[in-house]
Amino acid sequence: MKTTAASKADSSCVHLPTAESARIASTGPKPVEESLGPPLKWAGGKRWLVSDLAQIWEPHKRRRYVEPFCGGLGVALGFRPRNALLNDINPHLINFYQQLGRGLRLTLEMRNDERNYYEHRKSFNELIKRDGSQTPEAAQLFYYLNRTCFNGLCRFNQGGKFNVPFGSYKNINYASDFYRYQRLFESWTFSNGDLAELTLEQDDFVYADPPYDVEFTTYSAGGFSWRDQVRTAELLAAHHGPVVLSNQATPRIVSLYQKLGFSISYLQAPRRISCTGDRTQAREVLAVRGL
Numbered sequence: 001m002k003t004t005a006a007s008k009a010d011s012s013c014v015h016l017p018t019a020e021s022a023r024i025a026s027t028g029p030k031p032v033e034e035s036l037g038p039p040l041k042w043a044g045g046k047r048w049l050v051s052d053l054a055q056i057w058e059p060h061k062r063r064r065y066v067e068p069f070c071g072g073l074g075v076a077l078g079f080r081p082r083n084a085l086l087n088d089i090n091p092h093l094i095n096f097y098q099q100l101g102r103g104l105r106l107t108l109e110m111r112n113d114e115r116n117y118y119e120h121r122k123s124f125n126e127l128i129k130r131d132g133s134q135t136p137e138a139a140q141l142f143y144y145l146n147r148t149c150f151n152g153l154c155r156f157n158q159g160g161k162f163n164v165p166f167g168s169y170k171n172i173n174y175a176s177d178f179y180r181y182q183r184l185f186e187s188w189t190f191s192n193g194d195l196a197e198l199t200l201e202q203d204d205f206v207y208a209d210p211p212y213d214v215e216f217t218t219y220s221a222g223g224f225s226w227r228d229q230v231r232t233a234e235l236l237a238a239h240h241g242p243v244v245l246s247n248q249a250t251p252r253i254v255s256l257y258q259k260l261g262f263s264i265s266y267l268q269a270p271r272r273i274s275c276t277g278d279r280t281q282a283r284e285v286l287a288v289r290g291l
């Protein structure tokens, strides 16, 4: 993660805050204006955190809002900042948002049917193989697969093929248009890459929600290792402006964030989808710095 030259110093849930979150949530939850939910299902979505985070964001809302791990946009859509830089390493996710900002129209047949699903999955894999992954067609297929596949997972095999099976849901609501997203997304900047490639302005407000730390393993299911957790925290600790980090409250994460000068509070995360299908509750840490 770089800073600009001007910089002097060198990221359908229930909200269940615990008493420990009271230090941050002391003024009570702030209502989120006219709601616009995430258009995709995304593992680790933080929509449930918006009311707590809104109180931290409020005094900084004139700043540019930056999310290095934007995922499903749970928080960005809760805040609706005027100026935002939203990044994720997943190129299909970012293409989808960019196409929405350009006025994506749905022409694909959206049907919750197993045969239709596997045909669309095949078309998507053929398209990304022949370099068509950054097109409106790929964005539509990605949307359809995300809504229709098992658990909204985004998983590829070693050959680079999307391989999530059909979800077998009784009912799926597919959007008929993305008009409301277009108006918002055309004024936001989306980028696709590793967080270290982001160029930050010294006044940026950064909210970072990296993949959860999974303790006792070197590599998590999402391919985000302990070394990635450490470099993320170090990069964010070097940012001049306000930073908020959320993660699973494993002992080593809490110790890392504290060592780097973050102030810590805890929340109880609601049920969540994960790559393994695990839906157990997790204790979440909220780490803040430079507020």
Ligand SMILES: C[S@@+](CC[C@H](N)C(=O)[O-])C[C@H]1O[C@@H](n2cnc3c(N)ncnc32)[C@H](O)[C@@H]1O
Pocket: 042, 043, 044, 045, 046, 047, 068, 069, 070, 071, 072, 073, 074, 075, 087, 088, 089, 090, 193, 194, 195, 196, 209, 210, 211, 212, 222, 224
């Ligand atoms: C926990 S999710 C973020 C969820 C998001 N806050 C939301 O509300 O939906 C973490 C995201 O980090 C992305 N990611 C993983 N490794 C990354 C990296 N090295 N740089 C940037 N993004 C990365 C993943 O693709 C995933 O979307």
